[in-house]
Amino acid sequence: MSAKVFPINTATACRLKWAWSTLYLNSGTTASCHRSSLSTLDTDNFENFHNTDKKISARQLMLQSQWPADGCEYCKDIEQSGGISDRLFQNKIPNVYPSELDTNPAQVVINPSIVEVFFSNTCNLKCVYCKASLSSAIQAEELAFGTGVLANLIPEENNKYKELIPKFWSWFETNHASLQRLQILGGEPLLQKDLFKLLDFFENNPCPALELNIVTNLSVPTHVLQKASEQMARLLITRKVKRVDIQASIDCWGPAQEYVRHGLSLDLFERNLKSLIGMKIFRIGLLSTICSLTIPEMHALVHKHKEWCQSQEIFWYMHLVLPVSDSVLSPNIFDSDYLVQQLDNVYNLLPSNSWDQQQTKEVLLGIMKQIEATKVKDSVKQQELIKYLDEIDRRRSLDWRQCFPWLPTEVERVV
Numbered sequence: 001m002s003a004k005v006f007p008i009n010t011a012t013a014c015r016l017k018w019a020w021s022t023l024y025l026n027s028g029t030t031a032s033c034h035r036s037s038l039s040t041l042d043t044d045n046f047e048n049f050h051n052t053d054k055k056i057s058a059r060q061l062m063l064q065s066q067w068p069a070d071g072c073e074y075c076k077d078i079e080q081s082g083g084i085s086d087r088l089f090q091n092k093i094p095n096v097y098p099s100e101l102d103t104n105p106a107q108v109v110i111n112p113s114i115v116e117v118f119f120s121n122t123c124n125l126k127c128v129y130c131k132a133s134l135s136s137a138i139q140a141e142e143l144a145f146g147t148g149v150l151a152n153l154i155p156e157e158n159n160k161y162k163e164l165i166p167k168f169w170s171w172f173e174t175n176h177a178s179l180q181r182l183q184i185l186g187g188e189p190l191l192q193k194d195l196f197k198l199l200d201f202f203e204n205n206p207c208p209a210l211e212l213n214i215v216t217n218l219s220v221p222t223h224v225l226q227k228a229s230e231q232m233a234r235l236l237i238t239r240k241v242k243r244v245d246i247q248a249s250i251d252c253w254g255p256a257q258e259y260v261r262h263g264l265s266l267d268l269f270e271r272n273l274k275s276l277i278g279m280k281i282f283r284i285g286l287l288s289t290i291c292s293l294t295i296p297e298m299h300a301l302v303h304k305h306k307e308w309c310q311s312q313e314i315f316w317y318m319h320l321v322l323p324v325s326d327s328v329l330s331p332n333i334f335d336s337d338y339l340v341q342q343l344d345n346v347y348n349l350l351p352s353n354s355w356d357q358q359q360t361k362e363v364l365l366g367i368m369k370q371i372e373a374t375k376v377k378d379s380v381k382q383q384e385l386i387k388y389l390d391e392i393d394r395r396r397s398l399d400w401r402q403c404f405p406w407l408p409t410e411v412e413r414v415v
Contacts (some may be wrong), residue, residue, distance in 0.1 A: 003094035007105050011065040014075070014087040017058050019097045021050045022116040027133050028160035032058065034322065035086065037070035041160075046167040050112040050265065074320070081373040083366025089359060096180045096211075111175075112322055116183035119166070119194040120161050123187035125217055128392065129291055129321050129329050133159070134187060137263060145395050156289040165194070176207060183213040190220045190228055199231045200365040211388035213245040215287060218272040219264045225272050233281050247287040247317070248273055251302035259403040260293050262396055270304075277312045284314050290367060291321040291329040292385075295342045297407055302349040315356040318364055320371075328385040334410050335377040342366050382411050 001043045006015040016033040023030050030040035030049045039052040058068035060335070067076045075085035098110045125134040132139040152213075195214070202212075212232070237242045250269065251257060258264055276284055286305065288298075308314055321329045331339045347364055351357050389400040401408065 004102070005094050006091050006097045007101050008063070010063060010071075012067050012076075012087075013062040013065075013091075014384075015090045015093070015097050016087075016114075017055065017062060018101065018110055019112065020114040020116065021112045021286045022118070023168065024050060024118045024133075025164045026118065026120050026159050026161040028164060031071075033071075033073040033086070034319070035071040036068075041164065043160075043163060043167065046164070047171050051109050052055065057110050061076075063106060078366040078370045081366070081369040082091065083170070083369035084362040085366055086363070088366075092359075108362065111178060113179065114181040114183070115179055116185060118185050118187070118191070119165070119192050121159075121187045122192045123217075124191060125188070125219065125261050126396070127261045127289075128259075128293065128388075129289060129327070136187065143394060152194075173205075176201075176205060176210075179207070180212055181211040181213065185215045188217055188220065188252075189214055190216050190224055191316065195228065196231075199228070199235065202235050202240050203231075206238075208239050208242055210241045211245065212241050215247045215248060215249060217238075217261065217264060218248045218250075218269045219261075220272070222268075222272060222275065225275065228274075229276060229279060229282075234277060236281055243283060243311050244281075245283045246276055247285045249287045249289075250301065251288045251290070251294040253304055254296035254297050256294060256403045257301075258299040259398060260291070262398075273308065274311075277308060277314075280312065284312060286314060286316045288316065288318045289319050289321050289398055290318055290331070291327070292331040292334060292339060293329060293404055294406075295331060295339045295346075296404075298342065298346045299349060300348055306351070309351075312337075313354060314349075315358065316360045318360065318366055318367065328388055330380045330381075333377045333378040333381040333385070336410060338406065338410060340368060340372055343371070384409060 006013075008018070009277075014033075020032055021030055022032070022034070023041070024038070027038075028041045028043070030041055030052065031038050032055050036058070037054070039051055039054045054070065058070070058072070061068045069075070072379075078085040079088065095276060096113060098113045100107055100110055119133065121132065121134050121136045121139060123137055126135060126137045130138060132142050146237040184195055184198065186192065212235075214232075215226075233246045236244055248269070249261075251260060253266065258266060274285070276282055286301075288294075288301075290298075305316060307312060321327050343364065347361060347368065350361050350364070352361050393400055394400060
């Protein structure tokens with residue numbers, strides 16, 4: 001059977017708006033991608049999460065070649081800068097969209113083909129761009145220190161997990177067979193009981209057409225990874241799922257990474273990654289959040305990536321830190337060419353032999369063009385960034401000036 005691509009061809013239509021729903025069970029919200037704004041889940045009508053008023057309205061606008069607001073500006077800005085956006089990248093992926101569109105491309109109330117789930121905030125890391133609702137480690141830190149300066153940067157959300165988890169399982173037990181792809185994010189999924197409940201579910205309820213994707217920081221005890229990876233391998237061998245993707249969250253390499261993803265051990269990360277590569281049964285990728293603090297050391301990760309790819313080709317997906325226009329961690333707040341030059345070095349180091357490698361370069365080029373087109377001298381946000389890092393140092397006994405020696409110079413340019 002030949003590959004089929006997303007059949008809606010208007011100037012703004014996005015496969016994700018029709019195919020994808022992310023469920024944040026702890027905050028009681030849903031979205032159609034990581035860029036779009038959130039809709040509150042109707043707890044009395046949970047099964048309607050893919051067809052909220054906001055999602056339907058966005059689909060209607062896209063059918064008219066109009067850009068919805070609510071986060072779609074991310075792709076709009078990249079495309080208007082001449083780059084390849086997430087939307088354009090996603091629309092190239094074949095065979096994963098609601099089959100109803102083959103007969104009625106104008107349909108706006110539709111069943112999801114891709115569901116992404118954040119079960120709970122259980123996590124062992126404290127990433128600088130994360131928040132308490134997605135990390136129990138950050139939540140514990142805030143309980144110990146108070147929110148303080150972080151209150152303006154990391155809003156905490158109410159925990160709806162206990163109320164919504166039974167509703168999710170009720171929906172999933174009825175609808176799992178219709179899904180083409182299921183993605184599990186955290187917190188850290190490998191530390192959450194719901195992931196292992198899910199793997200047990202597939203043992204008894206095979207989904208031979210399903211792609212299962214696990215996003216992990218890979219900084220968990222090796223025996224924990226081994227338990228999960230062996231069970232996922234069995235699901236593949238017995239054809240109870242079609243494919244298992246494991247995406248390892250990593251942004252750069254060296255002390256800067258261990259600062260940004262506090263609690264991450266690069267040695268443990270690499271041992272665990274090599275263990276997965278050695279099994280030769282999973283599709284493995286890297287998932288990178290591009291922020292100002294990690295860009296100068298991304299080149300070191302390119303070299304590690306090339307080394308790992310000698311054993312198995314590893315795909316690599318990158319995205320800008322959120323919210324792009326408002327985060328103090330955004331590279332857009334610096335008007336010098338330093339960070340763009342560093343990304344250009346990364347771009348030139350990346351291989352382009354396979355389709356996956358070409359897409360990685362295209363996505364990175366789009367990000368670079370967006371940064372170049374929108375960077376400004378925002379001294380207010382730069383000072384907020386310094387204040388933020390000083391507070392992190394106080395809480396975690398760190399020293400950001402040692403990890404990011406370039407940063408004081410960039411701040412001084414506009415002081």
